[in-house]
Structure formats: structure tokens, C-alpha cells
Amino acid sequence: MTATLFQPLDIGPVHVPNRIAVAPMCQYSSHDGCAEPDWHTQHLMTLAMSGAGLVMLEATAVERLGRITHHCLGLWSDDTQAALARVLASARRVALPGTRFGIQLGHAGRKASAQRPWEGGRALAAEADPWQTVAPSAVPFTDGWHTPAELDEAGLARVRDAFVQAARRAVALGLSVIELHAAHGYLLHQFTSPIANKRTDRYGGSLENRLRFPLEVAHAVRAVLPAHVALGARITGSDWTAGGITVEEAVVFARALQAEGVDYVCVTSGGITLGISIPVAPDYQVPFAERIRKEVGIVTRAVGLIVTPAQAEAIVASGRADQVALARAFLDNPRWGWHAAESLGVKPVFPPQYDRLSASSWPGSALLRAPVAQKV
Numbered sequence: 331m332t333a334t335l336f337q338p339l340d341i342g343p344v345h346v347p348n349r350i351a352v353a354p355m356c357q358y359s360s361h362d363g364c365a366e367p368d369w370h371t372q373h374l375m376t377l378a379m380s381g382a383g384l385v386m387l388e389a390t391a392v393e394r395l396g397r398i399t400h401h402c403l404g405l406w407s408d409d410t411q412a413a414l415a416r417v418l419a420s421a422r423r424v425a426l427p428g429t430r431f432g433i434q435l436g437h438a439g440r441k442a443s444a445q446r447p448w449e450g451g452r453a454l455a456a457e458a459d460p461w462q463t464v465a466p467s468a469v470p471f472t473d474g475w476h477t478p479a480e481l482d483e484a485g486l487a488r489v490r491d492a493f494v495q496a497a498r499r500a501v502a503l504g505l506s507v508i509e510l511h512a513a514h515g516y517l518l519h520q521f522t523s524p525i526a527n528k529r530t531d532r533y534g535g536s537l538e539n540r541l542r543f544p545l546e547v548a549h550a551v552r553a554v555l556p557a558h559v560a561l562g563a564r565i566t567g568s569d570w571t572a573g574g575i576t577v578e579e580a581v582v583f584a585r586a587l588q589a590e591g592v593d594y595v596c597v598t599s600g601g602i603t604l605g606i607s608i609p610v611a612p613d614y615q616v617p618f619a620e621r622i623r624k625e626v627g628i629v630t631r632a633v634g635l636i637v638t639p640a641q642a643e644a645i646v647a648s649g650r651a652d653q654v655a656l657a658r659a660f661l662d663n664p665r666w667g668w669h670a671a672e673s674l675g676v677k678p679v680f681p682p683q684y685d686r687l688s689a690s691s692w693p694g695s696a697l698l699r700a701p702v703a704q705k706v
């Protein structure tokens with residue numbers, strides 16, 4: 331029997347050839363929102379032939395002030411769209427058969443105007459061209475961060491419309507999956523979490539009120555998507571801190587998203603504030619995905635320190651999630667999908683140019699993957 335990891339999956343209208351997704355990963359390499367021709371092309375071409383059935387493009391800002399850093403990818407103009415179209419065309423030319431591409435649309439809110447991680451990841455200093463950030467409430471991310479301006483009704487309408495326009499552009503780019511980033515402490519998560527949302531109007535207070543803006547965004551985006559495009563959301567399973575989002579609230583959010591026509595959720599956690607302790611370990615976020623899948627019945631993707639093929643297979647075969655996403659494992663080994671197939675007894679699909687890598691024509695394959703002790 332074929333490993334569950336390599337069985338196809340329907341995410342709403344989108345058929346993906348296996349249960350493996352490349353998680354969205356910011357590259358912090360764009361120029362005013364435009365994909366970097368060399369970096370993004372090599373990055374996405376590599377992932378396109380990784381063996382993952384779904385490749386999610388990085389968090390992509392729906393408006394300029396929604397970028398995390400000066401170098402984040404954006405999709406708010408003809409220029410940003412054209413730059414991404416060029417990169418995607420190259421990636422599609424080398425993609426393994428059936429590979430689908432999706433994009434994560436986001437807004438950094440109060441975590442915008444920051445340095446790249448390798449520059450320190452702190453709020454931009456006055457001489458580094460910072461910008462005024464926006465958020466549900468005028469509460470900084472943490473000490474030393476910019477104080478955001480509270481979004482008023484006009485600001486909310488602008489951001490909502492920016493998501494819609496970016497979604498339209500994503501459709502024009504032929505992307506199959508559009509994912510709203512409502513996690514990791516960015517704008518839509520800021521609305522859902524009492525840690526960042528201190529509003530007293532209909533967008534703050536009760537859970538129903540805190541979910542209102544993200545749900546309005548989902549509703550508005552769904553309304554402009556053609557039937558063949560899947561809509562998803564990345565949500566938080568836990569803020570890991572007292573007074574923050576709990577898994578029970580995540581279940582309510584997932585159910586409400588489903589009612590808005592959202593086809594799947596990817597369940598992650600953390601990021602709403604600093605100084606909290608997260609018990610990071612293999613599968614540590616899977617219980618959140620499992621709970622949502624069982625209680626809501628929506629297509630659910632698990633992520634977070636999923637590393638080995640056996641681990642990924644166990645998650646999907648046991649029904650804890652429908653799909654797994656891996657981030658760092660694909661940076662470490664962009665051929666992860668090929669090796670996962672081999673190790674789970676499935677015939678790997680190589681680009682034809684690399685067919686001679688198959689175990690039947692290259693004995694080196696077995697030597698390379700033998701335990702270290704046997705290699706010497």
C-alpha cells in the first residue's frame with residue numbers, strides 16, 4: 331500500500347499529488363516588494379522540484395506598510411506582480427508534475443518596520459528609514475518597538491481592500507492556493523489575540539469581536555476568488571501565555587473560517603509577544619491541528635519541527651492532520667520529497683534529467699543513505 335504521505339489530497343477545488351507542503355518562508359530579499367530575480371528564481375526553482383505537492387510562497391505583504399522589513403515580498407502593484415510572474419514562470423518550467431503553488435498573503439501590523447533577522451530583527455532605528463506601523467491597538471510588540479497607530483474604520487477598509495486586491499493579483503498569477511496569514515503575531519493574529527487587541531469597539535473584547543476583522547477579510551477575499559482557487563488561513567493554536575489565544579478559541583476560529591468558505595487551516599503557534607516559553611519538540615504543534623481537524627472537520631495542515639519522513643507519515647496516516655508542512659527541513663535538503671518517497675517505499679519522481687539517480691541505476695544511492703558506521 332502506498333504511504334499515506336504520497337496519496338493525493340483535495341484542498342477544496344485544488345488537487346495536490348501528495349500530503350507534503352513547503353511551508354511559507356520569508357526570504358527578506360525583495361526590492362520594494364519585487365521578487366529578487368536571482369535569489370527568488372533559484373529558491374523557487376529548487377523547491378518546485380523538491381517533491382512537495384504544494385509549495386507555499388513566503389508571507390507577501392498586501393500593502394507597503396504591511397511588510398515586516400524593507401526587503402519583504404509584496405503584491406500591491408503592477409511592478410510587484412510582474413516580478414513575481416517572472417519568477418513563477420521559471421519555477422513552473424521545472425516543477426515536478428502536479429506540483430501546485432500557493433501564496434501566503436499577510437500584513438505585519440505592529441511587527442512591521444523591522445530589521446531582517448540576520449541584522450538583528452529589532453525595530454528599525456530612526457536612521458534606517460522606519461515607517462509608521464498600524465495595529466488593532468496602539469500597543470507596541472514589546473519594549474523598544476514602534477507604537478502602532480490604531481486602525482480606524484477607514485484604515486480597516488483600506489487593509490481589507492488591500493487583501494482583496496492582492497488576492498486578485500495572486501489569481502492573475504495562476505496561483506492555486508491563497509493563504510491568509512493570521513498567525514505568528516502579525517496583523518490578523520493581532521486582532522484575534524487579547525494580548526495585542528485592546529479595542530472596545532466591535533473589533534475587540536469578546537472572541538466574536540476579535541475574530542470579526544479576520545473573518546471580514548476572509549469573506550471579502552473569498553468573494554473575489556474563482557471556484558478553482560483554494561482559500562486557506564494560517565492560524566495560531568496557542569499563544570502559549572495566560573490571557574492569550576487557547577486551542578478552544580482556535581477551534582471556534584477555524585469553524586468560523588470554514589463557514590466563510592475557507593478550505594483549510596494550517597495550524598501553528600506563538601509570535602504574539604516575546605518572553606514566553608514554548609515547549610518546542612518534534613510534533614509540538616500537531617495536537618492543535620489534530621483537535622481542530624477532529625472538531626471542525628476542515629482540511630488541516632500540521633507544521634512545526636516535522637523533520638523525518640517516518641514522522642510525517644505517522645501524522646497523516648493516523649489522521650492527526652491531512653497534510654504536513656516543513657520549512658527548515660526543505661532548506662536543509664530541498665530534495666526532501668524524493669528521499670521521503672524512497673524511505674517510505676514509494677517510487678520517487680525525479681526530473682527526467684536526474685533519472686539516473688534512481689536506486690536501480692545508481693548503487694551510490696544506498697551507500698549515501700546508509701548509517702555512518704557502514705559508510706567508512
Ligand SMILES: Cc1cc2nc3c(=O)[nH]c(=O)nc-3n(C[C@H](O)[C@H](O)[C@H](O)COP(=O)(O)O)c2cc1C
Pocket residue numbers: 353354355356357388389434511513514564598633634635636655656657658659
Ligand atoms: C527562513 C524562514 C522563514 C519563515 N517565514 C515564514 C513566513 O513567511 N510565513 C509563515 O507563516 N511562517 C514562516 N516561517 C515559519 C515556517 O513556515 C514554519 O512554520 C516554522 O519554521 C516551523 O516549521 P519547521 O520546524 O519545519 O521549520 C519561516 C521559517 C523560516 C525558517
